[in-house]
Amino acid sequence: MVQSPEAQAEEIRDAFAMFDDWADRYQFLMDLGKKLAPMDEADKTEENRVKGCQSNVWLVAHAVPGTDRIEFQADSDSAIVKGLVSILWRVYSGQPAREILSFDIEKLLSDLELDQHLTLNRRNGLVGMVERIKTLAHEMSDSSDQSDKLNKALTGNTPT
Amino acid sequence: MPYDVQKVREDFPILKETIYGKPLVYLDNANTTQKPQAVIDAICSYYTHYNSNIHRATHLLSEKATRAFEGGRDKVREFLNAVHREEIIFVRNATEGVNLVAQTFGRQNIGEGDEILVSAMEHHANIVPWQLLCEEKGAKLRVIPITDTGELEMEALDVLITPRTKLVGIVHMSNALGTVNPIEEIIRKAHAQGVPVLVDAAQSAYHMKLDVRALDCDFLVFSGHKLYGPTGIGVLYGKRPLLEAMPPWQGGGDMIESVTFEKTTFNVLPNKFEAGTPHIEGVIGLGAAIDYLNGLGMENIAAYEHELMKYGTQALGEVPNLRMIGTARQKASVYSFILDGVHPNDLGTLLNTFGIAIRTGQHCAHPVMQRYEIEATARASMGLYNTREEIDALVKGLIRVQEMVS
Numbered sequence: 001m002v003q004s005p006e007a008q009a010e011e012i013r014d015a016f017a018m019f020d021d022w023a024d025r026y027q028f029l030m031d032l033g034k035k036l037a038p039m040d041e042a043d044k045t046e047e048n049r050v051k052g053c054q055s056n057v058w059l060v061a062h063a064v065p066g067t068d069r070i071e072f073q074a075d076s077d078s079a080i081v082k083g084l085v086s087i088l089w090r091v092y093s094g095q096p097a098r099e100i101l102s103f104d105i106e107k108l109l110s111d112l113e114l115d116q117h118l119t120l121n122r123r124n125g126l127v128g129m130v131e132r133i134k135t136l137a138h139e140m141s142d143s144s145d146q147s148d149k150l151n152k153a154l155t156g157n158t159p160t
Numbered sequence: 161m162p163y164d165v166q167k168v169r170e171d172f173p174i175l176k177e178t179i180y181g182k183p184l185v186y187l188d189n190a191n192t193t194q195k196p197q198a199v200i201d202a203i204c205s206y207y208t209h210y211n212s213n214i215h216r217a218t219h220l221l222s223e224k225a226t227r228a229f230e231g232g233r234d235k236v237r238e239f240l241n242a243v244h245r246e247e248i249i250f251v252r253n254a255t256e257g258v259n260l261v262a263q264t265f266g267r268q269n270i271g272e273g274d275e276i277l278v279s280a281m282e283h284h285a286n287i288v289p290w291q292l293l294c295e296e297k298g299a300k301l302r303v304i305p306i307t308d309t310g311e312l313e314m315e316a317l318d319v320l321i322t323p324r325t326k327l328v329g330i331v332h333m334s335n336a337l338g339t340v341n342p343i344e345e346i347i348r349k350a351h352a353q354g355v356p357v358l359v360d361a362a363q364s365a366y367h368m369k370l371d372v373r374a375l376d377c378d379f380l381v382f383s384g385h386k387l388y389g390p391t392g393i394g395v396l397y398g399k400r401p402l403l404e405a406m407p408p409w410q411g412g413g414d415m416i417e418s419v420t421f422e423k424t425t426f427n428v429l430p431n432k433f434e435a436g437t438p439h440i441e442g443v444i445g446l447g448a449a450i451d452y453l454n455g456l457g458m459e460n461i462a463a464y465e466h467e468l469m470k471y472g473t474q475a476l477g478e479v480p481n482l483r484m485i486g487t488a489r490q491k492a493s494v495y496s497f498i499l500d501g502v503h504p505n506d507l508g509t510l511l512n513t514f515g516i517a518i519r520t521g522q523h524c525a526h527p528v529m530q531r532y533e534i535e536a537t538a539r540a541s542m543g544l545y546n547t548r549e550e551i552d553a554l555v556k557g558l559i560r561v562q563e564m565v566s
Contacts, residue, residue: 022180023513027564030506054521054536055505078503079565080510122505 029083182515190541257381337486338494389449393442
């Protein structure tokens, strides 16, 4: 069972808090990135490249068939960005669309002080990644709303 | 008198700052340089004691401000060894200087089928204004290629200067490679064909003595903020007959002689090109920066930086997995490099946590990156206050970053 995004976030927050020095925090971040499952080279296409990043980031997100959960693979040629990708992966991947949409990622980044320490360009890239994942989550939750309505219409129940 | 770098450092208050609790090692001078106290004081003194608009009022403050502003022009004239003070036009930066020439001299003299010659190591500031002009006029931008080491292919010059060439725009020192180009030879060859030359001296002006009379260049631009002066002020030097023949660019106050709704006549040089209230404290600050540099002596600065450059080239040469981009024989104060296995942005971010400031990216010179088929470089660039100890800190930082990323 996958932990909730909040529980994942708490673990990252605790780990980050152990380091006072930013060099050590970046080291931790890069080490997280190294643990990220490798992405299929064939998926590193222009279409899957996240716009707004100074470094290259590729991200493929998809729904787990038969569920409302979203999984994604991602990679970057920057070790620090890969660490950021890994944070997103930990809080988002495998989660139901509604959890993804309700989770406050801005708060997590601000708790980690990454909002202050990342350059504007890197922040833009991070926003680009989050938007991609949330867009898919939106599409899925919209379509699951639709199928809810359809199911209820077919069974004669009116949605409340 | 020997160059006392520790004493020089005392003149720059910002060098006492700490970054993440570590002493600042500022190696981003090609981007902008830090300001000596004398420059900060000059600007502060202007606003504290004699802030006033120039050239027009009859009161004492205005007179003082006008004298300080025009005194700044005299200092720039002397700094460049220009013949006339009217040949010094104040603009916002080197970029605006190039745009001014493109929009006035260029529009007047360059037509369909004509050619403008630049080099493959230009900053975007000396590419894009010409491209815009070429598009408007149906002219063609031609490019002097560069070698693998980052030097101009000088033998190509003879072929590239054609009867259609109307201007050569050439960077004196490359911000992305550090190469110092043989502009004397380029100017000589261009002039032999009757072609005027614009020199982009944004990077060279603060590293070496410039002499527009000896160079015989037709136009030259530089920015104040790289010359240890304030931002927002730059200089366009142009030979007087050329500037006189050029139409005005921006219209407004100060650049006119008389205005009626039927016809406006224009002021003489240099005011013709300085519409509106200028950057008064910028010129005053720039003047103070020039005084400061003259106090140290540009030759002394160049000699010190040359020794530091040699030390750094040797020290960085011993860093494993480091590939220097730009190894020209004539080079100054810039190390542009790639560290295998480390993304340049990560390198910049991690060095920053050790207090070391460098620039990473494409340095407003995308064609240079394309030439070497790289996405970006890390660039450490030095100024007159940098030390061997700071180079050592950089070398140590580079080794530590490689350990962190691997």
